[in-house]
Structure formats: C-alpha cells, structure tokens
Amino acid sequence: MAAFTLEDKLVVAISSRALFDFEEENEVYETGDLAEYEALQRSRLNVPAKPGVAFPLIGKLLKLNAGGHHVEVVILSRSDPISGLRAFSSCKAHGLAIERGVFTRGRPPFGYLKPLRASLFLSANPDDVRAALDAGFPAARVLPETPQAASQYSDEIRIAFDGDAVLFSDEAERVFQSAGLSAFVGHETTKKDSPLAGGPLKPLLAALHKLQKIAGDAAPMHIRTALVTARSAPAHERAIRTLMAWNIEIDEAMFLGGLDKGAFLREFEPDFFFDDQIGHCESARVVTATGHVLSGISNAS
Known part of the structure; x- marks a missing residue:
C-alpha cells in the first residue's frame, strides 16, 4: 500500500470547537478546571455534538472528494485525546469523512500545522490563530456565536x-x-x-x-x-x-x-x-x- 501524502491536497486544520458547538463545554474549560471539562466530555461521549460555525463549510469542502481525494480535513484541538473520541464520533454521526486528528490536552496545537501542510487553520482560540499566522499559515478566529443560515447554493x-x-x-x-x-x-x-x-x-x-x-x-x-x-x-x-x-x-x-x-x-x-x-x-x-x-x-x- 502506498504511503498517504498531503502534498497535493487542500488541508484544513480545524479545532473541535470551530467544527462543533462545544460552547457549553468550553465555559467549563475556561474556568481552568481541566478535570471537570474532561469529565463532562466523557459523560457525553455517546451524545453527538451539534454543528458549529464552520460545519457547513467543512461539509461542502469534503464533497469535493467525490471526484478524487482533493481535500483533507484534520481536527487540531487543545482537547484531551479521550475528549477527541467525542469529536470523531460526532463526525461519524453527521456523516463527515474526517479520519485524522491531533489532540494536545491544553497545549498550543499550532506547531502541528507544518507537518500537516495546512492550507487553513480555523479555531475559536485567538492565541492559537495569532501563533499560526505568525508562523506563516493562513488562519482565522471563528466567531462561535455566528448564526447558521441555510444556503440556497447546495452545489x-x-x-x-x-x-x-x-x-x-x-x-x-x-x-x-x-x-x-x-x-x-x-x-x-x-x-x-x-x-x-x-x-x-x-x-x-x-x-x-x-x-x-x-x-x-x-x-x-x-x-x-x-x-x-x-x-x-x-x-x-x-x-x-x-x-x-x-x-x-x-x-x-x-x-x-x-x-x-x-x-x-x-x-x-x-x-x-x-x-x-x-x-x-x-x-x-x-x-x-x-x-x-x-x-x-x-x-x-
């Protein structure tokens, strides 16, 4: 089997909070009690998260792969690996073909953008976005409170x-x-x-x-x-x-x-x-x- 490569693909690295609505969980995370946050995520491992701000964009980008593997989406998150299980199970529940992820348990994740050859990094964390931009990667802070509007342009x-x-x-x-x-x-x-x-x-x-x-x-x-x-x-x-x-x-x-x-x-x-x-x-x-x-x-x- 040939080794998988990211060289010829548009790679989008996205935080779990940008992809899914983890605002309630994030309020717990922001208190600084990492153990309580992790316990909350563990208690909801079988509860698919609701779509977040960037969910519609990611869903459409992945549809470009119907004609060949052109887009790779990777979850890049400060969450712990076990909390990452919920992100992946939520992807499966919503039909998102996302197979790769990096979870850093509270540490800045932007350093992994280089080996990922990221074309875009979307995160709700402004410090991570600034660090990514300083390192030369396209990045933006999503505004989690953005309402989701249905688009008439499905194709x-x-x-x-x-x-x-x-x-x-x-x-x-x-x-x-x-x-x-x-x-x-x-x-x-x-x-x-x-x-x-x-x-x-x-x-x-x-x-x-x-x-x-x-x-x-x-x-x-x-x-x-x-x-x-x-x-x-x-x-x-x-x-x-x-x-x-x-x-x-x-x-x-x-x-x-x-x-x-x-x-x-x-x-x-x-x-x-x-x-x-x-x-x-x-x-x-x-x-x-x-x-x-x-x-x-x-x-x-």
Whole structure:
C-alpha cells in the first residue's frame, strides 16, 4: 500500500470547537478546571455534538472528494485525546469523512500545522490563530456565536475575502491609517502597476483557485470566490492588477468604498467570510459564518 501524502491536497486544520458547538463545554474549560471539562466530555461521549460555525463549510469542502481525494480535513484541538473520541464520533454521526486528528490536552496545537501542510487553520482560540499566522499559515478566529443560515447554493462552496491584510499585505492599510484617505488613494494610484505583496490568506485563495481548475464543470461541487473590500475606484485597479499578476482569478469583486459589507454578503451568501477588522466581522457575522484574520496593522495591539 502506498504511503498517504498531503502534498497535493487542500488541508484544513480545524479545532473541535470551530467544527462543533462545544460552547457549553468550553465555559467549563475556561474556568481552568481541566478535570471537570474532561469529565463532562466523557459523560457525553455517546451524545453527538451539534454543528458549529464552520460545519457547513467543512461539509461542502469534503464533497469535493467525490471526484478524487482533493481535500483533507484534520481536527487540531487543545482537547484531551479521550475528549477527541467525542469529536470523531460526532463526525461519524453527521456523516463527515474526517479520519485524522491531533489532540494536545491544553497545549498550543499550532506547531502541528507544518507537518500537516495546512492550507487553513480555523479555531475559536485567538492565541492559537495569532501563533499560526505568525508562523506563516493562513488562519482565522471563528466567531462561535455566528448564526447558521441555510444556503440556497447546495452545489457551490462560496467563500468571500476582504482584501488588504487578508489577501494582500497591509501596506496600503498602513498608509490609510497613518495619513488618511487622500494619501491612500494617491499611494495606490501611483503604484497601480506594482503588485501588492501577498497577505496571510493568499495561499488559501491560490489553493481554491487550483481546485477550481482541477474540479471542472462536471464536479458535484463548485467553488465561487469573491473579493469584498472597502476600496473603491481608483484604488480598485491595484487590487485587480495584483490578482492578475498572481494568475489567480476571482469570480466576484465588490468595491464598496466604505459601505457596510453585511448587506452585500447577504446577497452573495458565502459559506464563510474572512476579514481582518473586527467591525466588519461583527457586521458580517449576523449574515454568515465569519473568520477574524488577526493580522496586519489593525490587529497590531
């Protein structure tokens, strides 16, 4: 039997709390009484957990494997190994084909992202997300209180991204915050032909774009991506030219010039939205599952 490899796959590492609704159990964990937390999980080993914030996204991503093994989902959790039994049994109960997991019993788990070749790490723990981003891995803090909305696009994976400090570096955002809108527009207009450096989630977008090409029209599940940014003309041009320089196509682009993103996300109906600014995340989370990308100048403190 050939050895299993992760080299050619989109690997999503996800905490058990991002995948399932473990908020009640987490309240016990946060008290610092690890023994009580573990006892609670043991008492519920045969009780499937309810779906969590990222559950719908993970379910759709796994459907891409109907045409070949393109996606690998791994549970990466601070839970103890016995509590991990409940996570795996919950996967089985909900029909999620997840076979791999790493459980660290309270220790930071992000170090395992490297051998996992992770394309994305989703966790409700902000410290773990920051550590993953600092180590160069795409990561976001899921907002557990996000309501789950039923999507009318059962055959599409829809993912929306903010631009600056998410897909792109925070170069332009730094200009905006230090010198204001006019300086930002002038900076971006002057540099419209100079591609922005990649941001923390560029590798994820690149991996999704690659999957789009592999899957083709006959695939049972399709991927649709959107750029949802506060930029407007003429600063839009550098963003588009940057994507062109990367040879990455995006399906929709929304240049909102400061308009509230929530209303536009309600129309796009993404399965997940990524933004670096908590204000935009708060607006988005009443519409869709949202990940706070704790990177860039807006999260420096």
